[in-house]
Amino acid sequence: MRSADRLAVLFLAPLFAFAAAFFVLPLAELVLVAGSGPNGAFEYLAILANPRHVQTLVATLALSAGVSVATLALGTVVALFLARTRFAGRALLVSALTLPLAFPGVVVGFMIILLAGRQGLLGAFTQSLGMDRLVFAYSMAGLFAGYLYFSLPRVLVTLMAAAEKLDPALEEAARSLGASRLAVLRDVTLPGLSPALIASGAIAFATAMGAFGTAFTLATRIDVLAMTIYTEFTLNANFATASALSLALGLITWGVLALTRNMAGTGVAAAG
Numbered sequence: 001m002r003s004a005d006r007l008a009v010l011f012l013a014p015l016f017a018f019a020a021a022f023f024v025l026p027l028a029e030l031v032l033v034a035g036s037g038p039n040g041a042f043e044y045l046a047i048l049a050n051p052r053h054v055q056t057l058v059a060t061l062a063l064s065a066g067v068s069v070a071t072l073a074l075g076t077v078v079a080l081f082l083a084r085t086r087f088a089g090r091a092l093l094v095s096a097l098t099l100p101l102a103f104p105g106v107v108v109g110f111m112i113i114l115l116a117g118r119q120g121l122l123g124a125f126t127q128s129l130g131m132d133r134l135v136f137a138y139s140m141a142g143l144f145a146g147y148l149y150f151s152l153p154r155v156l157v158t159l160m161a162a163a164e165k166l167d168p169a170l171e172e173a174a175r176s177l178g179a180s181r182l183a184v185l186r187d188v189t190l191p192g193l194s195p196a197l198i199a200s201g202a203i204a205f206a207t208a209m210g211a212f213g214t215a216f217t218l219a220t221r222i223d224v225l226a227m228t229i230y231t232e233f234t235l236n237a238n239f240a241t242a243s244a245l246s247l248a249l250g251l252i253t254w255g256v257l258a259l260t261r262n263m264a265g266t267g268v269a270a271a272g
Contacts, residue, residue: 030243037240047244053228057248060225063140064208067147071155071204072197074148079159080189083166094160098153105150105213112146112218113137138221146214151207155200162196202260206253225249 039046047053082094100108116122116137123133136142166189174184190197212226219227225245233242 030247033239034243034247039240043240043244044248047241047248053245056223056225056228059140059223060209063144063147063224064205067144067151067208068201068204070148071151072201075152075155075159075200076193076197079156079163083160083163097156100149100153105211106217108146108150109214109217112142116142116145138218140222142218143215143222143224146218147208147211150211150214151204154203154207158196158200158203159193162193166192198260198263202257205256209249209253
């Protein structure tokens with residue numbers, strides 16, 4: 001073995017050891033625990049036969065997909081505006097929009113409670129207008145708002161970087177040929193942003209699928225997969241079901257990330 005190869009092995013050995021200790025071994029243990037329950041290896045079929053688990057899985061997928069679509073729609077508009085417009089206070093606005101990056105999920109959930117909880121600002125405002133108090137913090141709508149707030153800056157950072165790299169000459173050429181603004185957006189801008197849109201959508205989806213802190217804070221009437229895993233593990237001591245649900249969540253998220261990585265042609269990483 002050449003000295004360069006020996007040096008590479010020397011540096012890579014700690015990486016392999018770390019991956020084995022903190023990824024491979026826990027994952028293997030999850031597989032073993034999932035098959036150690038009364039249903040054995042059929043535990044995965046058992047969770048699919050449980051109506052509550054199926055309903056929770058469908059609700060989590062729908063919530064994550066909805067958050068991804070809404071985040072991409074808002075993020076694209078804001079990113080294009082900020083990438084192409086220079087004005088006083090722009091840097092301050094970008095800083096404010098990316099501020100949620102500094103907040104953990106529990107803080108985001110608490111902010112949603114302050115906004116739309118039983119004593120929240122929106123409720124006080126609607127009551128002052130003679131209407132019923134508007135309270136949605138402890139429902140899927142509140143969780144949707146929290147995940148949207150949590151995911152938007154992550155998507156925005158990626159889309160702004162991609163928008164700044166777009167060649168404005170392509171849009172000018174399309175306009176000179178008579179294309180409308182909508183046609184330019186549809187045929188030139190969005191295709192140019194498509195790798196970043198796919199990657200950002202995957203980040204938003206994976207974050208919403210696995211996020212726990214916000215759901216835990218707002219979990220009065222919320223039943224999503226992360227909360228179900230927590231309940232099975234801590235309250236019911238049902239380790240086999242919790243492990244099987246964890247693996248199902250991980251496989252779904254991994255599958256979406258792998259698919260979008262191939263579609264985007266670039267690496268996609270989840271933030272959580």
